[in-house]
Amino acid sequence: MNKLILGDNLEIMRKMESETVDLIYLDPPFFSNRNYEVIWGDDGEIRSFQDRWSGGIEHYIAWLKERVIEMHRILRKTGSIFLHCDWHANAEIKVEILNKIFGNSNFKNEIIWSYKRYTAVSNRFQNLHDTIFWFSKSKEQIFNEQREEYGENSGKMDSHYKQDEDGQWFRWQKRKGKEPYKVFLSDGRRIGDVWEMSIINASSKERIGYPTQKPEKLLERIIKSSSNENDVIFDPFVGGGTTIAVAEKLNRKWIGIDQSVQAVKVTEFRLSNDRNLFSQPFTVQLYKYDYDTLFNKNAFEFETWIIDQFGGIGNTKQKGDFGIDGKTRENTPIQVKQSENIGRNVVDNFSSAIKRSDKALYDNNIQENKIAGYIIAFSFGKGAIQEVARLQNSENLIIKLVRVDEIVPISVKPTLTVEIKDNGQTDKHLREIEFLAKGVTTDGKHIEFYAWDFNFNNEQFSAEILRDTTGKQTKTFKPGKFKIAVKVIDNEGLENTEIIKLKINGKVEKF
Numbered sequence: 399m400n401k402l403i404l405g406d407n408l409e410i411m412r413k414m415e416s417e418t419v420d421l422i423y424l425d426p427p428f429f430s431n432r433n434y435e436v437i438w439g440d441d442g443e444i445r446s447f448q449d450r451w452s453g454g455i456e457h458y459i460a461w462l463k464e465r466v467i468e469m470h471r472i473l474r475k476t477g478s479i480f481l482h483c484d485w486h487a488n489a490e491i492k493v494e495i496l497n498k499i500f501g502n503s504n505f506k507n508e509i510i511w512s513y514k515r516y517t518a519v520s521n522r523f524q525n526l527h528d529t530i531f532w533f534s535k536s537k538e539q540i541f542n543e544q545r546e547e548y549g550e551n552s553g554k555m556d557s558h559y560k561q562d563e564d565g566q567w568f569r570w571q572k573r574k575g576k577e578p579y580k581v582f583l584s585d586g587r588r589i590g591d592v593w594e595m596s597i598i599n600a601s602s603k604e605r606i607g608y609p610t611q612k613p614e615k616l617l618e619r620i621i622k623s624s625s626n627e628n629d630v631i632f633d634p635f636v637g638g639g640t641t642i643a644v645a646e647k648l649n650r651k652w653i654g655i656d657q658s659v660q661a662v663k664v665t666e667f668r669l670s671n672d673r674n675l676f677s678q679p680f681t682v683q684l685y686k687y688d689y690d691t692l693f694n695k696n697a698f699e700f701e702t703w704i705i706d707q708f709g710g711i712g713n714t715k716q717k718g719d720f721g722i723d724g725k726t727r728e729n730t731p732i733q734v735k736q737s738e739n740i741g742r743n744v745v746d747n748f749s750s751a752i753k754r755s756d757k758a759l760y761d762n763n764i765q766e767n768k769i770a771g772y773i774i775a776f777s778f779g780k781g782a783i784q785e786v787a788r789l790q791n792s793e794n795l796i797i798k799l800v801r802v803d804e805i806v807p808i809s810v811k812p813t814l815t816v817e818i819k820d821n822g823q824t825d826k827h828l829r830e831i832e833f834l835a836k837g838v839t840t841d842g843k844h845i846e847f848y849a850w851d852f853n854f855n856n857e858q859f860s861a862e863i864l865r866d867t868t869g870k871q872t873k874t875f876k877p878g879k880f881k882i883a884v885k886v887i888d889n890e891g892l893e894n895t896e897i898i899k900l901k902i903n904g905k906v907e908k909f
């Protein structure tokens with residue numbers, strides 16, 4: 399399952415199985431000063447900043463190295479790693495980390511990403527490139543050759559090239575002792591290790607609004623060259639989600655981690671903006687979850703998700719499960735009830751269901767005093783608790799009741815109100831409206847940002863403004879009916895949504 403995970407990538411990678419991902423791209427924070435490096439400014443990112451900054455470059459290298467050790471472990475034999483860095487630390491990264499962990503013999507390329515941009519005047523040359531080190535896990539790594547087109551006129555002036563009877567430009571390529579063969583200009587040239595690509599500029603559609611966002615084109619080349627469809631792409635420093643947005647478009651599976659709530663939520667919204675009929679479902683794993691959202695989630699989605707959080711495996715089909723929704727890794731049945739105050743009858747029905755579905759396992763669990771099944775729900779009534787005790791005493795049948803808040807910590811989402819102010823006509827056709835969103839949190843939490851969809855279609859939130867920290871937006875509208883969706887996100891990643899329906903026609907009304 400495609401997954402976005404909030405957390406320190408070191409902790410999360412330590413729980414991942416060995417040799418399960420095909421391609422890793424990482425763009426870790428540079429070793430530089432705070433003003434330069436901090437993108438999101440939220441608690442998670444600052445914590446990570448403090449983690450690696452305190453002791454200078456040695457400290458930074460040690461911080462990154464322990465992470466790259468985990469990346470090496472979870473990479474498949476045919477897999478590759480692309481580590482994106484720059485002059486701040488690239489020498490140390492290659493010698494102290496990559497050569498040592500992956501081995502010099504698995505060093506494939508030092509890719510230079512060269513770009514143009516304005517830099518401040520200084521007493522040295524401008525820094526106009528980044529470095530991407532490509533290492534493979536073994537000699538069996540995947541490589542799909544990439545080509546680029548020649549310019550319109552290239553080759554045609556070169557006397558080696560001629561046109562064939564179809565008008566195609568080609569030249570003869572000689573081979574030792576064999577017939578020469580034709581090389582066509584239209585096949586382009588093999589790509590080298592210097593990649594000229596523009597950085598994301600101010601007007602780019604992909605732009606999220608922070609300086610180190612990487613262009614999709616760069617990730618496209620990396621992913622196409624070193625993985626195949628359905629492979630698993632992993633980005634442990636997901637940032638604004640470029641890697642996984644591209645992985646999704648190229649039909650790869652993906653996992654992304656970031657320690658910043660803002661990064662994870664911005665990535666989530668970016669993915670939902672890009673969604674189409676063929677998009678695969680994905681889950682977002684936070685530290686805490688909102689009660690109402692879980693309680694009202696689609697039943698099957700809730701089942702699969704909570705079983706996954708519990709460490710089990712959910713059924714892939716919704717029907718025909720004998721009331722068993724999944725299993726633990728030891729094959730113990732799990733039932734999920736998305737409700738409160740579960741009664742005695744649920745326990746009884748479940749005990750018959752587990753007996754019916756696998757009698758041998760059921761008998762064996764009773765004989766060996768093992769847990770025969772789990773029921774997961776929001777809360778359990780007295781009747782259920784007594785019934786569980788009775789079954790254990792009289793039949794030695796052990797059923798465990800597990801509350802949702804024992805599996806995932808529950809929190810409260812922010813409230814949201816949106817005020818609108820009509821600024822009147824700006825010309826004959828357009829009317830200006832000001833929106834003022836105000837999110838309120840409890841328990842000492844705070845608001846991180848707002849996201850806006852000014853053309854909400856009732857189904858999919860598609861953010862036009864991805865990360866607004868002010869809550870204030872001004873928009874002009876033509877006459878007509880409009881649905882505007884606003885989201886507020888707090889520092890635990892919990893969100894609330896408000897939908898405003900406006901009818902604009904000489905005046906502004908809600909409908």
Ligand SMILES: C[S@@+](CC[C@H](N)C(=O)[O-])C[C@H]1O[C@@H](n2cnc3c(N)ncnc32)[C@H](O)[C@@H]1O
Pocket residue numbers: 405406407408425426427428437438442443446447610611612613634635636637638639640641655656657658661
């Ligand atoms: C340079 S950005 C990545 C940008 C990304 N490649 C893109 O194009 O949007 C680095 C990211 O690493 C995250 N980060 C820093 N330390 C981390 C850690 N220990 N675990 C997970 N994420 C971390 C930061 O929050 C930040 O979003």
